[in-house]
Structure formats: structure tokens, C-alpha cells
Amino acid sequence: MSEAVISVEAVTKKYRLGVINHNTFRGELQSWWARRRGLSDPNLEIGKSPLANGTMFKALEDITFEVRAGETVGIIGKNGAGKSTLLKILSRVASPNKGRVRIRGRVSSLLEVGTGFHPELTGRENVYLNGAILGMSRDEIRRKFDEIVAFAEIAEFIDTPVKRYSSGMYVRLAFAVAAHLEPEILIVDEVLAVGDYEFQRKCLGKMKDVRTDGRTVLFVSHNMTAVNNLCARSILLEKGRVLADGPTADVTRTYLGMSQMRTHSHWRFADPSNGSKRAYFREAFILDADNESREAYELTQDFQIGLRYRLKEPLRGLTVGLQIISEENNETLISLTDAELDRSRLETREAGDYVAYVRVPAHILNTGTYSLRVGLSKGRQEIFDVVEGLNFRIIDSVGIVMFIGFDRKGSLLSLQLPWRLEKEPGLAAHPNPEVRKSQSAK
Amino acid sequence: MNTTEAHDWTTVIDSADGWYMPDLRGVWQYRDLVMLFVHRDTVANYKQSLLGPLWFVIQPLVTTLVFTIVFGGIVSIPTDGLSPFLFYFAGVLCWQYFASNVSRTSDTLTLNAALYSKVYFPRLVTPVSTVISNLIVFGIQFAVFVAILSVFMFRGAPVHPSISLLLLPLLLLQIIACALGLGLILSTLTTRYRDLSYMLGYVMQLWMYATPIVYPLSQVPDKWLWLFYLNPMTAIVQMFRHFLLGGEAPGIWMMSYSIAVSTLAIGLGLVLFTRVERTFMDTI
Numbered sequence: 001m002s003e004a005v006i007s008v009e010a011v012t013k014k015y016r017l018g019v020i021n022h023n024t025f026r027g028e029l030q031s032w033w034a035r036r037r038g039l040s041d042p043n044l045e046i047g048k049s050p051l052a053n054g055t056m057f058k059a060l061e062d063i064t065f066e067v068r069a070g071e072t073v074g075i076i077g078k079n080g081a082g083k084s085t086l087l088k089i090l091s092r093v094a095s096p097n098k099g100r101v102r103i104r105g106r107v108s109s110l111l112e113v114g115t116g117f118h119p120e121l122t123g124r125e126n127v128y129l130n131g132a133i134l135g136m137s138r139d140e141i142r143r144k145f146d147e148i149v150a151f152a153e154i155a156e157f158i159d160t161p162v163k164r165y166s167s168g169m170y171v172r173l174a175f176a177v178a179a180h181l182e183p184e185i186l187i188v189d190e191v192l193a194v195g196d197y198e199f200q201r202k203c204l205g206k207m208k209d210v211r212t213d214g215r216t217v218l219f220v221s222h223n224m225t226a227v228n229n230l231c232a233r234s235i236l237l238e239k240g241r242v243l244a245d246g247p248t249a250d251v252t253r254t255y256l257g258m259s260q261m262r263t264h265s266h267w268r269f270a271d272p273s274n275g276s277k278r279a280y281f282r283e284a285f286i287l288d289a290d291n292e293s294r295e296a297y298e299l300t301q302d303f304q305i306g307l308r309y310r311l312k313e314p315l316r317g318l319t320v321g322l323q324i325i326s327e328e329n330n331e332t333l334i335s336l337t338d339a340e341l342d343r344s345r346l347e348t349r350e351a352g353d354y355v356a357y358v359r360v361p362a363h364i365l366n367t368g369t370y371s372l373r374v375g376l377s378k379g380r381q382e383i384f385d386v387v388e389g390l391n392f393r394i395i396d397s398v399g400i401v402m403f404i405g406f407d408r409k410g411s412l413l414s415l416q417l418p419w420r421l422e423k424e425p426g427l428a429a430h431p432n433p434e435v436r437k438s439q440s441a442k
Numbered sequence: 443m444n445t446t447e448a449h450d451w452t453t454v455i456d457s458a459d460g461w462y463m464p465d466l467r468g469v470w471q472y473r474d475l476v477m478l479f480v481h482r483d484t485v486a487n488y489k490q491s492l493l494g495p496l497w498f499v500i501q502p503l504v505t506t507l508v509f510t511i512v513f514g515g516i517v518s519i520p521t522d523g524l525s526p527f528l529f530y531f532a533g534v535l536c537w538q539y540f541a542s543n544v545s546r547t548s549d550t551l552t553l554n555a556a557l558y559s560k561v562y563f564p565r566l567v568t569p570v571s572t573v574i575s576n577l578i579v580f581g582i583q584f585a586v587f588v589a590i591l592s593v594f595m596f597r598g599a600p601v602h603p604s605i606s607l608l609l610l611p612l613l614l615l616q617i618i619a620c621a622l623g624l625g626l627i628l629s630t631l632t633t634r635y636r637d638l639s640y641m642l643g644y645v646m647q648l649w650m651y652a653t654p655i656v657y658p659l660s661q662v663p664d665k666w667l668w669l670f671y672l673n674p675m676t677a678i679v680q681m682f683r684h685f686l687l688g689g690e691a692p693g694i695w696m697m698s699y700s701i702a703v704s705t706l707a708i709g710l711g712l713v714l715f716t717r718v719e720r721t722f723m724d725t726i
Contacts, residue, residue: 092562
């Protein structure tokens, strides 16, 4: 195995919340004078002791990992998990409070493209300046200059001050410089979200080149597809700690599971330990129109219910069923089985893992709390598994009946049906609607 | 981990607390960046202006002219028998290089915070490049000064540039040490006290009048002399005039004291700056 090029040992980074700096010399003098005379500090917030001021926030806590030469490692985690702080420490922009980071080889970090671009300077001058800021020598930039300009596609404007560039040109040039760095270790922070689609593809290609050249890449992103494509290994951060570290597929699964745990509409069931069940549910989840699991779903949008189940043996006549029960009055509003529109599903199903999806159209369930009951059974004779009490909520942020003064439709269902409006032709209208229609047609 | 010995780590990032040696080797490694910053500062400075680099010359010339009229012509302060114009020009030249170094390095950390938060390079690169850009400006001004001096000498003015003029680079080095040291100390303070940078303009102006720029040291009453001996710039300005015009050279003790203060300033500045550059991002 190749040797470690990045070694992070027990790194902790704290930030002070509620900054105590007065920022002006006068403020500091005032505080000092007041303390000297035993008075209360005029700059301190009332009701706070001088010590309580400034609680520490641990952005990173006891982070340890190693990266070996040639690895491409994704760093994932929610906002505030500590990704950026870790990146800043590895880029030497911030220093840890505890612990140690050791790095072998030249590091280039792209926390932003176009760092240090000066509007008054020409494209050419900025390429040199930006390249040098990112750690390239003048000779190195000179060698790659033509390539950089070609990559950015701005050859004819290279001697124009960049303040006259369009934002697209500016970003292309900036990224072109960054893309031509040849460090042993490259640290990238979601800079791919720039430029048009064509250019993004070009950038991703460039990242892949870096990887195939055998250099080490650390890639921080929210974009799971990009991480999956680029990184074999990933590190998951949560609240400043390493929650998972391993093959990207496993880590992304943990990450996705984690982010849905909080939303109450994703349930995971423990496998039956004694292996007695021939078929059982493993997961149930509800996805909104954006395929996201939430705590509440919009009345005005379709949502999908997904049921992940496992068959231990081939089964014939198996149906997956679900019921949606209103919590308000315990009425079953909807009852469905997966074979009712497709009889062929009753034929033998192989052993293995399945996911069944059903889409519930918008405007059926009224706002409120509902309970989901799901079952795996064979007709009425045999029930393999039943799970009940999976609660979810329907909300109405659009306010479909607000305009007539209600906050909710006063009915079990929230159906909206089209109306047709006609003005009566006059007093002589015939009581029979059929006649009336033929009259108006004339 | 006991693989440490087997590895030759290129970078070791330890916790921020503690004192470190200034990263002078890093500045040397990034010398290309230093020169590009110098280029940026000089070029970007005059690109937008009408007269461009002419401003570098106009400014000291006008100041000198004003001094010559006000202090030489109206108030008639004697200038030790030297031509008043040259006397003031030399003083202004020397002082302005010092003052611009102090003021332009004193906001290094606050001015570049955005850049520093995005990318690492030895932070000293910025103030060092500032000093060099200023040196280029000084060079242009100095060339003009030499040209004017030649005209004066050709017309038989009583000026006698001394052979020790060859030591001028050493004197410049001392000015840099003193100014950069002071600037670095101030830049660490301005990260905490923003109002220091407002004060600095006035302080530098007062300091100029407390230095023999618009009058010779010989005109200073005895009871105030101690103040001038304390001021490290007194010896520097005196020495500068001595080199260029042949005025009275400062005493050996005065000069030694000035060198000692400059050395202390640059030492303290480098140490403080190296300590603060690692942590100031957390407080800004």
C-alpha cells in the first residue's frame, strides 16, 4: 500500500461564539477603566458575567484520518458538520487548536476560483498573479500559459483588463488557472458549480485527469453523484466528528440514512433475529415531489410511498398492501395492494430484496396526521409481516381554500373538482336540463 | 504513529498556540509571488490615473515646494547653509519612504483578510512586496532628486555629497527594518483595534514634525533635544542628508541607538506577526 500523504491526528478546532472583542481601542479602554474602578463593564451585555461571555463552539472535535498517495477522497456531511473548517485547516488557512496535521508534497486548495484576481490587470497578468497565489512558479505558468488560455476560450481578450470580462469569461479564466495546477495533493471545494453545463463537464473531466495521474484529491461536496463518480473513499462528518470513513457507497448510504432519520417519514426495521419470517419489511419511506423524505407533505403535490422488503424464499400469491388511516377519526381512507391492477404479480416472486412504490396523487388527503399500515400477505390466509403506526402529516402551505375564509376543507378528503358555470337564459327556462341545453344550443 | 521518522513530511501544522520562527524561507520560495504583487501594486495604481507614474514624482516635488515657500521663504528657518529646496527634498524623500512603508504595511492583515481566508501563502509575502513596491517609487523619486541635485551642483550650489553615499543601501535597509517592523506590529494590533488605522495618519504627521525634516537639528532648543535623540528617525534623516548633501552627520551613539531600535522593531514585528497571522482569521 502506498504511504500516507496526509495525516490528521486528533485535530480540534474551536470558535468563540458571541465575540468579546471590542474592536475599538476606545471600547477596550472604557472596559479597562471601569474594571479598575470596580464598576461594571459598560461594554458587557447586561446580565452576563465576563466569563460566560464567549462560549466555545467546536467546529471539529478529535478528527483523525489518513489519506494515502493516489487516493481520491470525498468529504461529505451536512451544512455545519465541519467540512469547510477541515478544508481550511488542511489548506493552512486556519490553524487547529489541538492536534496535528502532517502533509507530504505540495498542496493546492481551491476554496474559491479567481482568488486574488485584480480587476485593473489584464487577463494575462491575472493568470500569472493567480497562478502564483495558488503556488505555481512563474516558469510553470509560462509553460502552461497557452493551454490555460485555450481551456478558458478567451484567447482574443487575454490582454484586456478583467474588469471588462463577462462573469462567464471571468469564471472560465479563473477555473482554467486552477485546473492547471499540478500539485501532489489537490483540495477542491465544490467549485464545479460554476459556468454553463459544457464548461462544467470540461471541469469534471479535468478533475478525473488529476485522479488518473495518480495524484491525491480531497473533494468536498454536497453533490452525491459527483462524489460517487469521483471518489472511491469518503469521509462523513457530523457535528465536527468523523461519523463514517470507508468506501463511498457505504458512506453515502449512511449519510442518506442519517439525513432522513430526522424527518420522521423514513422508517427502518430491524431484521427478525430468529429468521422465522419468510418475508418481512426492511424499510418504509415517503418521498415528496422532489424525491425527498420529509416530516410533512404538501397537499398540492403528489407523494410516493416506498416499501423495501425481503423475501427469504420464493413466494407465490404474495401481495404488498398498505392502508392510510386518518388519525382524527381512525377511518381507513385508502387501501391498496400491489396486485390489484396487475394480476401477474401473484405469480411466484424470487427470493431477494424488493422495493414497491405507490404514488398518491395530490388533493386526495386533507391536511392532518395520518397513520400508515403496511402488510405482506398471501391472500387472506397467510400474513407474513405487518407494520403499523407509521405517522406522517399533510400540510397546505399554498392555502387552497384560504380565499374563502377557511384554513382547511371541511371534509375527509381534499378533492378539488372543476365546476362549470352557466347563466340562465331567462324566466322561461325549462325545468328539464336536457331541454334547457338544447334551447341554449340554438 | 511511529512512522514519523520514515516520512519526510513537507508540512506540519500544529496547534495555533505558541511562538514560531518567521517563515523567511517561505517568502523566498514565493519570490515570484512577491514580484507579481509588486507588479500588481505599481501597475494597478496608475492604470486608472491620468498622469500615471508621474504622480510618484509630483507628490514629493509639490510637498518640497510648499515647504520651501512656507518654512524657507515665509518663516525663514535656516537650513544649515544648504540650499533650502534640496534640504527639504532630501528630508521629504527619506520621510515619505519611511512613512509609506509604515502606513501601507500596517493594514496588511485586515486589508487582505478575504484573500488570506481562501488560500495559503506565507503571509509575510504581502508586507515584503509592499516594501519593494515602495522602494520602486522611492527609486524613481531618487532619480529625479539626483537630476535636480546635478543641476544645483553644476550651478555651484554649496552641496557636497559624501563618498559614504555608497552606504545608502545600508541606510535604506535600516529604514525598511524600522518601518516594516513598526508596520507589522501595528498590523497585528489593527486586527483587534480597527480605529488604530484612523489614528495612524495623524500620528505619522505629528511624527514628521517631531523629526528634523522642515528644520535642521541644530535649530532644536537644548531642552527638547532628548526627544530627538529618542526618535530613531532623527539619526536616519540626518544620515540621509549627510550622504546626499554633505550636512552634519549624526553622532555615533545616536546612530547606534537608531540601529538598535530598528533591529528591535523588525525582530518584534516579525515575531508578533508570525504569531497573530495564524489566529487572527478566527477573530475577524
